[in-house]
Amino acid sequence: MKRYILFSVLCCMVIFACKKDETPLFDTTQNVYFDFEPDEADDKTDSLLYSFAYFPDKAEDTVFIPVRLSGFRTPKDRKFILATVDSSTTAVASVHYKPLEKEYTLAADSGICMVPLILINKDTLLRTKTLTIGLTLKATDDLGVAFKLENKGIVKFSNRLEKPTWWAVWANELGEYSRVKHELFIRVAGTTELGTNMQDFNTIPKALYHIRRFRSFILDPFKWVEVNAGEGYVVTMEADGFYYFYSSTNPGNKYKLVKNLEDGRYYFTDENGKRVV
DSSP states (O other), X not given: OHHHHHHHHXXXXXXXXXXXXXXXXXXXOOEEEEOOOOOTTOSOOSEEEEEGGGOTTOSEEEEEEEEEEESOOOSSOEEEEEEEEGGGOOSOBTTTBOOOOSOEEEOTTOSEEEEEEEEEOOOGGGGTOOEEEEEEEEOOSSOBOOOGGGSEEEEEEESOOOOOHHHHHTHHHHOSOOHHHHHHHHHHSSOSOOOOOTTSXXXXXXXXXXXXXXXXXXXXXXXXXXXXXXXXXXXXXXXXXXXXXXXXXXXXXEEEEEEOTTTOOEEEBOTTSOBOO
């Protein structure tokens, strides 16, 4: 009889344990958080970097802020709030970016929302300074923001460049580096960078093609614009009596040409006041 009672107790314990295992181990709430793409040097980041210098024809461009769901997907739309943080924002709304919407929608059955943020490339300040837009997520009746470390983000953008490593490899052909020269190179050379793998037999001829295209522009911008009319660039004389080179799709970003009386040529001037040669 005692053995029967003991056996019954053990059976009840096993059944109870099995039922307990079938219940969820935790109860999750529905939250959203930033999920920025990590860079090569880090496996996690809270920022997004952008430069108009690589896209000279654009007066504005859209970057996308990845907002991801933590929790269960549902068959209905849900709202969340994306707002700016004054303390980490140096850009001015409507001048450097278009103001954010009051709310954004995480679509039904979706686990991520790519929120569009429109950046504006009209202020010349962007050529000398990197501006920032601090971002934060705020809770709504639909979605929370429980992950505090992933609740802050920042967008950094400018219209300037930094000296790339490949410039030093081709310095004998390109000459002294300056941001203005780099910007002009991107606009007319037909590439944004030059190869450095000398083991590849295509590297040198490809690089020389782009360098020669750039050099022909520097020697005579007027002729280059005429020959490459399909590129969309123009040189016009402005009210101040100087010629300016610019993209017809982005006339707010112009490069001044100054005539040198000694040789009769027109030169661009870099950020240090030197001729671009």
